[in-house]
Amino acid sequence: MRAQVAIIGGGPSGLLLSHILDLNGIGSIVLERKSKAYVLERIRAGVLEAGTVELLRQYGLGARMDREGHVHDGIRIKWPGYDTFLIDGHRFTGKTMMAYGQTQITEDLYSARETAGGHIVEEAEDVALHDLKSGRPYVTFLKEGKTQRVDCDFIAGCDGFHGVSRQSIPADARRAYERVYPFGWLGIMSETPPLDDIIYAYSERGFALASQRGPKLSRYYVQCPTTDSPEDWSDERFWHELKARFPADTAAKIVTGPSIEKSIAPLRSFVSEPMQYGALYLAGDAAHIVPPTGAKGLNLAVSDVFYLSRALRAFYADRRSDLLEAYSETALRRVWNAVRLSWWLTTLLHVFPGEDPFPAKLRRNEFDYLTRSEHAQATLAEQFVGLPF
Incomplete structure (x- = not known):
């Protein structure tokens, strides 16, 4: 098979990237290790930043969210001896947040990709990434006992913390920063x-x-x-x-x-740097994990997809490579801000044994x-x- 972009992982980051690329005329194949039913059973958080909400609307994914989601000015904190405190996003920024489950977002993305005829390969086993720095990368996987191959220009690693993508970067070419709580x-x-x-x-x-x-x-x-x-x-x-x-x-x-x-x-707090290696670009939990206290995990995946899709659009439309070259540095600025905020809130609100x-x-x-x-x-x-x- 041939695709401009091979996307490893059929969670929200991989599906959203595929959706945005498709709307910009860029072909992709999504390889997901599990079945669609399994992916949709994953229970994850769903507090969406203002930017995430606007991006989903921009790409035609906001109708159900706006119908079923719950708009919030911010989050309330209860602390003994104090009145209820509001992290008042609307007062200080003029923006609101949205409570809308990640499962529902994934359902919306699957529906959009299936309607558009997107190529999603479920239960793709033994996925392996090859020749990442050769200029001719490809991916192999096992499906129903047969080895298949996808030739591509770029690979997006959206397969989570335990996925194969990050591990495909040589150990001496990446560095991990971690705090386990x-x-x-x-x-x-x-x-x-x-x-x-x-x-x-x-x-x-x-x-x-x-x-x-x-x-x-x-x-x-x-x-x-x-x-x-x-x-x-x-x-x-x-x-x-x-x-x-x-x-x-x-x-x-x-x-x-x-x-x-x-x-x-x-x-845990975890960041792997850099978020790119040759033709491979990491997004979401494949590159970073934050404690859920900051409600940033899904939102960081969306911002990664924003930066990566923007860079790929510039490459295919104008043959510009500068945004691809700067992808890791650009994404990591936002990642580390979220890591710091999540660490601070976790430290503030938990009792350490x-x-x-x-x-x-x-x-x-x-x-x-x-x-x-x-x-x-x-x-x-x-x-x-x-x-x-």
């Missing part, structure tokens, strides 16, 4: 009405989060030890612990019910300063609602 998030989904706002809660028992996936679908999280498993947490135990971490007036509004999904996600009282005092002072300084609030709001692409 000593706790995870236990999350459940329940078919119950969510709270009106997305709320972070800090307490001495640990962090908690109330989020939304729809008018009758709630997503909640509590900080938990990394040694725990979902089986350790009955629904009864989860709801009790969740409510204990919120103020009584908020806890009273939480509608409980049977969980329909339950999982534990470890928290075994720590002495000193960090807790610093956290309280930091939050106190945030509630009193409009300059600090404006800085946080600007970054949380999303810096311009």
Whole structure:
């Protein structure tokens, strides 16, 4: 097979890149290791920055989002002894955010690609990248027991943290920066009405989060030890612990019910540099991971796709290579900003096991300063609602 761009990974970043390229007359093939059904079962966050929302609308992907998504001025933080604090994106930037699940975005992208006749190969096994610096790269994979080959001009690695793309860059040509946090998030989904706002809660028992996936679908999280498993947490135990971490007036509004999904996600900050090697360009989780506290993972994938699609359009339309050459440097500026913000919020809002009282005092002072300084609030709001692409 032949394609101008071979895209490894059929998650939101790979599908969005394929969609944008197609609208600009650039052909692509998407290779996904799992089935479509498996991809759509992945439960991920869905708080969208203003720039992400506008890009989805720009490329014809906003109708369902605007119909079913929930617009937010920002995120509320509950802290013992303080009034509810709002990270007020709308006040300081004039922009809003959108709560709209990543699963729904992926469904929208699959629908758009299938309507357009996009080439998506599901259950492509043993994907391998070849001759990345030769000027004639290609990809091989196994499908139904037969080896197949895709010749291409460029390869986009959108296959996540555990994918083959990043590992195809020689070890001596890449460097990883990582911080692993000593706790995870236990999350459940329940078919119950969510709270009106997305709320972070800090307490001495640990962090908690109330989020939304729809008018009758709630997503909640509590900080938990990394040694725990979902089986350790009955629904009864989860709801009790969740409510204990919120103020009584908020806890009273939480509608409980049977969980329909339950999982534990470890928290880490990870960046691999550079994000390009020869004909290979990494995007999304293939290059970087951030703790979900900053709500930046999906948004960073979208900004990577924006920069990469812009560079590929310039190359094919005008034979310009400068944007491709600058892709890693350009994307990483935004990546590191999100890494810093996510690290800061994670440090501010979580209890670290075994720590002495000193960090807790610093956290309280930091939050106190945030509630009193409009300059600090404006800085946080600007970054949380999303810096311009």
